[in-house]
Amino acid sequence: MPHLEVGSESVAIVVNGDTREVPAGASVASLLASLQLDPRLVVVERNREILRDRDSFARVELATDDTIEIVHFVGGG
Amino acid sequence: MSTATQPVLDTPFIVADREFQSRLMVGTGKYASNEAMVQSIEASGAEVVTVAVRRVDLDRSKDAAILHHLDPERFFLLANTAGCYTADDAVRYARLARAAGFNEWVKLEVIGDEESLLPDTAGLLDATRVLAAEGFRVMAYTNDDLITALRLEDAGAVAVMPLASPIGSGLGLLNPFAIRTIKHRLSVPVIVDAGVGTASDACVTMEQGVDGILMNTGIAAAGDPVRMATAMRLAVEAGRLAHLAGRMPRREVAVPSSPFSGMLA
Numbered sequence: 001m002p003h004l005e006v007g008s009e010s011v012a013i014v015v016n017g018d019t020r021e022v023p024a025g026a027s028v029a030s031l032l033a034s035l036q037l038d039p040r041l042v043v044v045e046r047n048r049e050i051l052r053d054r055d056s057f058a059r060v061e062l063a064t065d066d067t068i069e070i071v072h073f074v075g076g077g
Numbered sequence: 078m079s080t081a082t083q084p085v086l087d088t089p090f091i092v093a094d095r096e097f098q099s100r101l102m103v104g105t106g107k108y109a110s111n112e113a114m115v116q117s118i119e120a121s122g123a124e125v126v127t128v129a130v131r132r133v134d135l136d137r138s139k140d141a142a143i144l145h146h147l148d149p150e151r152f153f154l155l156a157n158t159a160g161c162y163t164a165d166d167a168v169r170y171a172r173l174a175r176a177a178g179f180n181e182w183v184k185l186e187v188i189g190d191e192e193s194l195l196p197d198t199a200g201l202l203d204a205t206r207v208l209a210a211e212g213f214r215v216m217a218y219t220n221d222d223l224i225t226a227l228r229l230e231d232a233g234a235v236a237v238m239p240l241a242s243p244i245g246s247g248l249g250l251l252n253p254f255a256i257r258t259i260k261h262r263l264s265v266p267v268i269v270d271a272g273v274g275t276a277s278d279a280c281v282t283m284e285q286g287v288d289g290i291l292m293n294t295g296i297a298a299a300g301d302p303v304r305m306a307t308a309m310r311l312a313v314e315a316g317r318l319a320h321l322a323g324r325m326p327r328r329e330v331a332v333p334s335s336p337f338s339g340m341l342a
Contacts, residue, residue: 016132035135041144042133043176048169050176069132071173073143075114076129076159077104077244077271077293 013066022062029057037070045069086318090288092266093214093235098124100283101313102155102268104293108302111146117296118152120306125153127184127291129160130170149179155216157184162197164204171208182214184238184270184291194244198225202232209233218270221255223262230265237263238270238291241282245294247274250282257285276305276312283316284324 009024015031022031028051032039044051047067051060062068090097102125108114118126128143147154156174161167164187171183187204189197196219208215209232216236217229226237239259242248249272250256260267266288273279273292282290290313299305 016135018135035133037133041142043130043173045173050172052176070135071130072133072141073128073154073156073174073177074131074141075105075108075143076157077106077127077291 011062011064011066013062013064013068015068016070026062027058028060028062028068031062031068032057032070035070042070042072045071087321090266092216092268092288095214097153097289099310099313100289100317101279101310102127102289102291103296103306103309104291105143105147106293107297111140113302114297115146117302117306118147120303120310121296122310123152125155125291127155127157127293129157130174153182154179155182155184157218158186158204160188161186162188162200164200164207167200167204168207171204171213172211175213180214181212182216183208184216184218185234186218196220198222198228201225202228205229205232205234216268221252221259223255223258226259226263226267230263234265236266236268236288238268240271241269241278242272244271246272247278247295247298248272249274249278250285253281253285256282256287260286260288273309275299276308279309279312280316280319283313284320286320289313 010021011024012019012021028044039054039057090100099122101121101123103118103121103123104127105114134141158167158170161170167185167187174183175181185204187197187200188194198219201217201219205215205217214235215233216238217234218238219225219229221239226239229237239256241250256269268289268291269282269287270291273282273290273295279290296302296306296309
C-alpha cells in the first residue's frame with residue numbers, strides 16, 4: 001500500500017474503526033488515494049456527517065481525531 | 078381473429094413513480110462466487126437487485142464491492158438497511174446509500190431480534206416517517222401484520238414488504254390469508270420479501286395477488302442457483318398469471334369434465 005506523502009507532521013485519525021496516521025494537511029481525496037479506493041465507488045462519512053459532494057474530497061482537510069467511515073455496496077438481500 | 082396481436086397479459090408494475098419490468102426482485106448476498114451471483118441474477122430476469130451498505134475492508138481486495146461485478150446501468154440498485162436494529166441506524170445507512178448517487182430508494186429494515194430477524198415495527202414506522210419526509214422512496218420490510226402494513230402506508234412507504242416467513246428460512250408462505258388481507262387493504266404495492274424457498278412457494282405467493290416478490294437465499298442457497306433463478310422467474314410469472322386469470326372455485330365433490338350424454342348403450 002503506498003504511503004501518503006510525508007509532511008512535516010502527522011495527525012491521528014480513525015478510519016473504519018482503526019487509528020491511522022496521515023500527514024498534516026492531508027485531504028479526504030488523498031486518504032482515498034493512499035487506500036487505493038475509487039472515490040466514485042465509496043461514500044465517506046466524516047464525524048457522522050456524509051460528504052455528499054465528491055468534488056469536495058480534495059478540499060476537506062483531515063484533522064486530529066477525525067472519525068472517518070468509508071462504506072460501499074456489498075452483496076445483500 | 079384477423080390480426081395476430083399479442084394479448085396483454087398483465088398490468089404494468091409501478092411503484093411510486095417508476096415502472097419496473099420484472100415482478101421478481103433479487104438479493105445479491107450469500108452466493109458462492111460473484112460469477113454465480115451475476116449469472117443467477119441474469120437468469121432471474123430481475124431488474125431490481127438489493128445491495129447492503131458496509132464498511133470497506135481496507136485490508137482486503139475489492140472483491141466484496143458489488144459494483145465491480147454488477148453494472149448499475151443495467152440493474153436498479155435497491156440499497157437495504159439490513160443489520161440495523163434501531164431507527165436511527167437505519168436512517169444513517171439509508172442516507173449513506175443515497176449518497177452513493179444512484180437513486181432515492183431504500184429497502185428499509187429495522188430488525189428487532191437477532192434470532193428471528195423479525196422487524197421492530199415501532200422503529201420501522203419511525204424510520205419510515207423520517208426517510209419519507211427526506212424524499213426517500215421507502216420500501217418497508219415488515220411482518221405479515223395488517224395494522225403495521227396500514228401504518229407504514231400512512232407513514233409514507235411507497236411499498237410494503239411483508240414476509241412470507243423469516244429471512245433466510247425458506248419456509249415458504251406461512252400465512253396466505255394475512256398476505257391476501259394486506260394486499261386487499263393497501264393502496265401501495267405489496268411485495269413479499271423473505272422466506273420463499275422454492276418455485277412453488279413463489280408461485281403460491283404470487284397467486285395471492287401480491288405485486289411482486291423479493292428473494293435472496295431461495296436462489297443463492299439452491300443446489301444450482303442459476304437453474305433455481307430461472308425456476309423462480311417462471312414461477313413468479315405463472316403465479317401472477319394464475320392470479321389474474323382467477324382460479325376455479327374449490328368444490329369438495331367431483332364434477333366430471335366429460336359429458337354425461339352420448340355414452341354407449
